[in-house]
Amino acid sequence: MYKYDNYDQAMVDTRVEEFRDQVRRRIAGHITEEQFKPLRLMNGLYLQLHAYMLRVAVPYGTLSSAQMRVLGDIADKYDRGYGHFTTRQNIQYNWIKLEDAPDILADLAKVEMHAIQTSGNCIRNISSDQFAGAAADELVDPRPYAELLRQWSSFHPEFSFLPRKFKIAVIASDTDRAAMRLHDIGIQIVKNDVGELGCAFYVGGGMGRTPMIAPLVNPFVPLDQLITFSEACLRVYNRYGRRDNKFKARIKILVHEIGKDEYTRQVEEEFAQLLKQGIEPPLAELARISEYFTNPPFEVGAPGQVDRSDPDFALWLDRNTVAHKQPGYAIVNISLKPVGGIPGDASADQIRLMADLALQYSYDELRVTHAQNIVLPHVRQADLYTVWQALDAAGLSTPNLDLVDDIIACPGLDYCSLANARSIPVSQKLSERFAPRRAEIGELKLKISGCINACGHHHAGHIGILGVDRKGVENYQLLLGGSEGADTSLGKITGPGFDEDGVVDAVEKATDVYLAHKQGGERFLDTYRRIGMEKFKEAIYG
Amino acid sequence: MDDALRFRTDEPGDDPAVTVDSFGVQTNAAAVRLEPGDDARDLLPYLERLKLVEINFPGFGDGRGYSAARILREAGYAGELRAVGDVLVDQVAAMRRCGFDSFAPQVPLNAADAEAAFNRWPEVYQPTADGRVPIWAKRHG
Numbered sequence: 001m002y003k004y005d006n007y008d009q010a011m012v013d014t015r016v017e018e019f020r021d022q023v024r025r026r027i028a029g030h031i032t033e034e035q036f037k038p039l040r041l042m043n044g045l046y047l048q049l050h051a052y053m054l055r056v057a058v059p060y061g062t063l064s065s066a067q068m069r070v071l072g073d074i075a076d077k078y079d080r081g082y083g084h085f086t087t088r089q090n091i092q093y094n095w096i097k098l099e100d101a102p103d104i105l106a107d108l109a110k111v112e113m114h115a116i117q118t119s120g121n122c123i124r125n126i127s128s129d130q131f132a133g134a135a136a137d138e139l140v141d142p143r144p145y146a147e148l149l150r151q152w153s154s155f156h157p158e159f160s161f162l163p164r165k166f167k168i169a170v171i172a173s174d175t176d177r178a179a180m181r182l183h184d185i186g187i188q189i190v191k192n193d194v195g196e197l198g199c200a201f202y203v204g205g206g207m208g209r210t211p212m213i214a215p216l217v218n219p220f221v222p223l224d225q226l227i228t229f230s231e232a233c234l235r236v237y238n239r240y241g242r243r244d245n246k247f248k249a250r251i252k253i254l255v256h257e258i259g260k261d262e263y264t265r266q267v268e269e270e271f272a273q274l275l276k277q278g279i280e281p282p283l284a285e286l287a288r289i290s291e292y293f294t295n296p297p298f299e300v301g302a303p304g305q306v307d308r309s310d311p312d313f314a315l316w317l318d319r320n321t322v323a324h325k326q327p328g329y330a331i332v333n334i335s336l337k338p339v340g341g342i343p344g345d346a347s348a349d350q351i352r353l354m355a356d357l358a359l360q361y362s363y364d365e366l367r368v369t370h371a372q373n374i375v376l377p378h379v380r381q382a383d384l385y386t387v388w389q390a391l392d393a394a395g396l397s398t399p400n401l402d403l404v405d406d407i408i409a410c411p412g413l414d415y416c417s418l419a420n421a422r423s424i425p426v427s428q429k430l431s432e433r434f435a436p437r438r439a440e441i442g443e444l445k446l447k448i449s450g451c452i453n454a455c456g457h458h459h460a461g462h463i464g465i466l467g468v469d470r471k472g473v474e475n476y477q478l479l480l481g482g483s484e485g486a487d488t489s490l491g492k493i494t495g496p497g498f499d500e501d502g503v504v505d506a507v508e509k510a511t512d513v514y515l516a517h518k519q520g521g522e523r524f525l526d527t528y529r530r531i532g533m534e535k536f537k538e539a540i541y542g
Numbered sequence: 543m544d545d546a547l548r549f550r551t552d553e554p555g556d557d558p559a560v561t562v563d564s565f566g567v568q569t570n571a572a573a574v575r576l577e578p579g580d581d582a583r584d585l586l587p588y589l590e591r592l593k594l595v596e597i598n599f600p601g602f603g604d605g606r607g608y609s610a611a612r613i614l615r616e617a618g619y620a621g622e623l624r625a626v627g628d629v630l631v632d633q634v635a636a637m638r639r640c641g642f643d644s645f646a647p648q649v650p651l652n653a654a655d656a657e658a659a660f661n662r663w664p665e666v667y668q669p670t671a672d673g674r675v676p677i678w679a680k681r682h683g
Contacts, residue, residue, distance in 0.1 A: 007680065007681070010664055011663075014664065018662055022632065025655070031630075151667045151678070157608065157636035157637070157639035157668070157670055158608045160605060160633075160636050161608065238606060238609050243604060279668065281676075284682050
């Protein structure tokens with residue numbers, strides 16, 4: 001994985017000192033809370049309902065074991081012994097003191113980490129495929145491109161006060177594991193007819209209150225124009241994105257209002273100007289970065305036979321491991337969705353245990369997934385049983401990847417000052433109700449947001465739940481038919497909302513309709529797409 | 543103007559900055575003020591005679607002025623580019639990078655804080671209007 005050189009380290013160290021100075025000036029009253037807010041947000045520090053929350057960047061979801069261990073230590077030292085992994089492959093701490101934040105950043109900087117631009121109206125942490133470098137179906141490893149974009153977008157002076165936040169995802173396989181087209185910019189690395197690599201740019205996707213699937217704006221931007229084209233996309237947005245209404249300020253609204261063709265025309269015009277400015281790093285820089293993402297020294301001829309005699313292990317093996325590009329290896333998914341637990345939460349001890357396992361069994365690498373789980377990307381099949389035993393002893397072996405109780409949920413009204421309803425208790429009730437039936441129900445992506453901002457990706461859930469405030473009472477709307485994969489679609493609302501127990505019952509009625517109508521190997525989503533909403537509505541409201 | 547906030551050696555002009563609308567009809571004006579909604583490219587035919595462009599930040603959170611500044615510098619504008627309005631100490635370094643070379647904040651900046659802000663960053667990741675050499679160029683110099 002990528003290693004900082006002296007330049008990268010100097011940038012992060014400088015940011016720690018700058019933020020320390022900003023906190024000092026805030027505490028001394030030299031700057032107002034209104035002035036401080038965008039500064040702390042650009043450093044991932046939110047004021048929530050009970051305390052400050054710090055969001056730490058995990059660029060493209062990749063971590064070393066040393067970094068993971070520090071994340072565990074921070075949870076002990078500055079929080080209440082927990083970290084919360086997020087849908088943008090980051091980690092959040094929910095109980096932070098303002099005066100501790102500079103010291104936390106200093107601890108992070110020692111292991112080449114930071115919280116730069118994890119919030120605020122700027123270019124956020126770049127996300128990617130959690131199986132990058134391990135997946136059997138990828139064209140190339142997408143992370144060098146994401147790292148190039150990380151450096152370009154860090155402290156970009158022109159784009160620090162955009163109309164609204166800006167999220168970029170980079171993938172390099174047709175199987176989209178990063179919800180790429182639900183980002184402000186989604187980039188897919190592709191090959192053209194003559195075998196050259198380039199970038200397909202999808203611009204103007206997003207969730208929130210007006211979900212949009214990003215249209216294709218340019219099918220092939222050559223690799224040596226990637227940064228220049230990105231800059232053109234951003235400049236048009238910075239100049240013409242709406243600033244009159246916070247809820248219409250994302251780039252998806254601009255692209256929608258002026259139309260994809262007009263937006264594309266403006267970008268191409270700006271791109272032509274910017275090409276003359278020499279702002280593109282040379283391909284040698286991309287080559288330098290790519291050197292850090294070569295294959296680990298895989299053992300050739302590693303045995304591919306796994307002893308399945310322990311039934312609990314066999315269940316987990318079938319559910320939570322994925323084919324690796326290297327024979328004799330597997331991708332291990334560690335579920336952070338224990339029955340009745342809080343999605344994405346891990347204790348400091350669990351975080352350190354995962355770090356140890358990565359060091360010993362996964363070439364010192366871990367990944368955070370947008371589904372709020374952890375991945376050990378490169379595990380020898382011969383080591384799977386040992387790894388499973390260690391996970392099992394730590395409560396980390398729930399065999400539910402992509403099943404009904406592998407729920408994505410935002411922090412909701414338990415923590416978040418924007419939320420209208422609690423997400424966590426609903427998630428816990430659903431998990432307890434459905435865990436015993438997870439094998440029967442099969443793949444089902446269930447996603448819960450506690451408000452219309454959609455941090456829990458409810459639009460993209462096969463089943464989505466949206467918490468709203470109805471005359472001061474928490475109320476939950478149900479959506480069906482969303483998807484975030486290569487077949488991205490947005491869920492539709494079934495009808496009137498429910499209370500907390502009502503929505504759990506409604507989900508059960510929906511899964512019963514599925515099981516009654518399922519043909520062959522259909523997933524919930526497939527059956528829904530075939531038979532349509534009406535049958536579900538009849539069962540839920542009839 | 544506070545000398546510490548002007549990074550030019552020429553004498554400041556004393557022409558009052560006019561709006562973009564009146565600049566269009568007032569053929570001898572040498573100073574103009576851009577508001578966030580104005581298109582900086584409307585000025586490109588007149589860069590030769592312009593001595594001062596003020597870019598107004600009515601609120602610090604509106605970042606359109608950063609793009610306006612770079613567009614003018616990219617087009618070759620060499621006159622004074624002044625940030626005015628709600629210009630805060632934590633924004634001046636980014637403004638400088640976008641090509642601003644003078645600052646007239648409506649609320650005066652703390653001198654020590656401003657000096658620290660202008661000198662804080664030893665390296666930069668992006669080439670912009672200030673001509674600083676980006677990190678990638680140093681790596682492959």
